[in-house]
Amino acid sequence: MDLSRKQVRALLCKEFVSIFGPGVAPRCALAPGRVNLIGEHTDYNGGLVLPIAIDRHTAVVFRPNGLKSFRIFAAAVKKTGGNPNDAFGLTRAAIPKLGDPKKHWANYVRGVAVALLKRGVKLKGGDLYITADLPQGAGLSSSASLEVAVGLAMLALAGKTMDRQALAFAAQEAEHTYAGVRCGIMDQTVVARAKAGHALLLDCKSLAVRHVPIKLKGWAFAIFDTGVRHKLASSEYNKRRAECEHAAKIFGVKTLRDATVEHLLKLGGKLTASEHKRVRHVMTENLRTAQFAEFIKKGELRELGRELNYSHYSLSSDYQVSCPELDDLMASVQRLDVVSRHLALTCKGARMTGGGFGGAIVALVQIDRFPQISKGLAKLYMKHMKKELGLRLLLTPSAGARVLPLS
Numbered sequence: 001m002d003l004s005r006k007q008v009r010a011l012l013c014k015e016f017v018s019i020f021g022p023g024v025a026p027r028c029a030l031a032p033g034r035v036n037l038i039g040e041h042t043d044y045n046g047g048l049v050l051p052i053a054i055d056r057h058t059a060v061v062f063r064p065n066g067l068k069s070f071r072i073f074a075a076a077v078k079k080t081g082g083n084p085n086d087a088f089g090l091t092r093a094a095i096p097k098l099g100d101p102k103k104h105w106a107n108y109v110r111g112v113a114v115a116l117l118k119r120g121v122k123l124k125g126g127d128l129y130i131t132a133d134l135p136q137g138a139g140l141s142s143s144a145s146l147e148v149a150v151g152l153a154m155l156a157l158a159g160k161t162m163d164r165q166a167l168a169f170a171a172q173e174a175e176h177t178y179a180g181v182r183c184g185i186m187d188q189t190v191v192a193r194a195k196a197g198h199a200l201l202l203d204c205k206s207l208a209v210r211h212v213p214i215k216l217k218g219w220a221f222a223i224f225d226t227g228v229r230h231k232l233a234s235s236e237y238n239k240r241r242a243e244c245e246h247a248a249k250i251f252g253v254k255t256l257r258d259a260t261v262e263h264l265l266k267l268g269g270k271l272t273a274s275e276h277k278r279v280r281h282v283m284t285e286n287l288r289t290a291q292f293a294e295f296i297k298k299g300e301l302r303e304l305g306r307e308l309n310y311s312h313y314s315l316s317s318d319y320q321v322s323c324p325e326l327d328d329l330m331a332s333v334q335r336l337d338v339v340s341r342h343l344a345l346t347c348k349g350a351r352m353t354g355g356g357f358g359g360a361i362v363a364l365v366q367i368d369r370f371p372q373i374s375k376g377l378a379k380l381y382m383k384h385m386k387k388e389l390g391l392r393l394l395l396t397p398s399a400g401a402r403v404l405p406l407s
Helices: 006-020 075-079 105-118 142-158 164-179 186-193 237-251 261-270 273-298 301-317 324-333 367-385
Strands: 027-038 048-064 069-074 085-089 126-132 198-203 209-213 219-225 347-353 360-366 392-394 402-405
Touching (some): 006 048, 006 069, 006 126, 027 142, 027 186, 027 273, 027 301, 027 347, 027 360, 048 142, 069 105, 075 126, 105 142, 105 164, 126 142, 142 164, 142 186, 142 402, 164 186, 198 273, 219 367, 237 261, 237 273, 261 273, 273 301, 301 347, 301 360, 324 347, 324 360, 324 367, 360 367, 367 392
Parallel strands (some): 069 126
Antiparallel strands (some): 048 198, 069 085, 198 209, 219 360, 219 392, 347 360
């Protein structure tokens, strides 16, 4: 969502006024989505991740309302037939968790408000209009984008600022306690702290961040969305985390980041077959992520493609979070001779990205061949899965969340 364009700003203001009426000029909290290049399901295991923020966003248009409450309208919810309206007070007692499935989206907003209150922020009433050009459920972290944008809007209304990592923790807490998803800290961190033109190497154990410049002449990362939508709270996601936590407990370590080959040799027999696979994925994925960060700043394309492919195979066979549609796209990427007789000149590698059980793959592609690649994959996807391929997007590594004027 490009707020440098006057037409975009004017449209957001118009939509806001159509819901909440005229008044002082609103502002906008803009938060990007993210694509994790590599390091999947390692964040809640204290490991390494390497995401980028992308140029698709959640926009929260806001202004004070002089009331002792928030009034919320979610435009995307209206389009899908849900209940787009919500309102709640400014104290923890006045912000209960909702049980209505048609208003589950509001728990993300309510959870952020409660997390800020717990951190000593005295909230002030405001009207919030939520819209996005970021698709939900495609593995692009629409939930973290929403949480961070809402947090920035509420802080601005209160006249407060907050350290970006502290805001990321507040957003994560909201997802844990109100949305019911025990996510790691990666998504919220990159949404809040990303730097344009860079990937963000995050050590989820120490929370150390390094911005890694992306140097890929003529090449870029792209996503291809299966169109399969997942609900992490009701999927296998939480089970995978529980399996990892149990394995760490058997090894006597806090998280699997501290697990070693020696732990496996001595105590691997106490793991279930599934737990053994989960441990293997986490250990090897951390190594891949560290190597990938070095390869990307040197522009070593062949090595980057190799690590992407290995990561997908590990996620599919060891972590078991893929699905037929994701695996089909991966197989199709390997058969891009339908587009070019020279695969290495078209796509270096790919893998599923996001929590899994649906969503998208991320691929390293030749920029000037992206239209042909996109067309070829869509043709194969329809042939194999009898479905339309969803969003196809060449990615631009973008900046993290910020508050901007609309006038």
